[in-house]
Amino acid sequence: MKWKVCGMRDLTNIEAVAACEPDYMGFIWVEKSPRYVGVDFVIPALxxxxxxxxxxxxxxxDTIISLSKKARFQVVQLHGEEGQDVIDALHAEGLTVIKAVSVASAEDVKGLNLKPDYYLFDTKKGSQVGGTGERFDWSxxxxYAIDIPYFLxxxxxxxxxxxxxxLPGICALDFNSKLELSPGLKDLTKVKEIMQNI
Known part of the structure; x- marks a missing residue:
């Protein structure tokens, strides 16, 4: 099982979490997020x-592609209403695409017809995009019967x-707010517990 730590921002904390060797580390370029890294942020060596x-x-x-080169990431996670045209454009640049779906009921996972590399299922809570600290009904x-693996x-x-x-079809677990001391700052004790138990 692969694992991801999302919402990283503090450089010292990034280095410490990276030493635990998660498969993925997420960096948020969404201005309204308390974990927003800023337009000039460059991801340190991982x-x-x-x-x-x-x-x-x-x-x-265009902004995503430009930032991927400037900030040094190879995977893009889309949390909005992005369609297949966006996914195709990112694929054309050699980027891997994770398409997030906010889930409140079974209807939210029915009829998914996009072709990202992965889906990501997260808890729907108002207009909040990720980082809710709450789980949805995993049943x-x-x-889920689509032949596209997903992050939970x-x-x-x-x-x-x-x-x-x-859970069937799952390929990775995505950790964020439950590991935090404050938004963007992860508790290393909790991260190490994940590393030992994943």
Whole structure:
């Protein structure tokens, strides 16, 4: 099972979390997010096996592509209403695409017809995009039958790992607010617990 730590911002904290060798680390380019890294942020060097993920909401394709080169990420996570045209444009630049879907009911995972590399299922809570610290009803995903692997997010912590691993089609667990001391600052003790139990 792969794992991702999202919402990184503090350079010292990034280095410490990277030393735990998650498969992915997420960096948020969404101005209204308390974990926003800023337009001039450049991702520091990460371990070879850790992929940097740029997280966006309805950002222009040109901006995402430009930032991918400037800030050094190879994976893009889309949390808005982006369509297949955006996914195709990012694929054409050699970027891997994760398409996030906010989930409140089974209807939210039915009829998915985009072709990202991965989906990401997170908890729907008003207009909030990720980082809710709350989980949705995972039984909804037992009927997931699309041949696209997915990341699971929303209130994940060390105690929920074993249950989450049993879900069909899952490929990675995405941790954020449950590991935090404050927005963007991860608790290294909790991160190490994930590393040991994943």
């Amino acid at each position: 371990p070879a096996q850790t992929k940097a993920v740029g997280v966006f909401v309805n950002e222009s394709t 909804i995903l037992k009927a 997010a929303g209130g994940l912590d060390e105690a929920s790992i074993e249950e989450a691993k049993q």
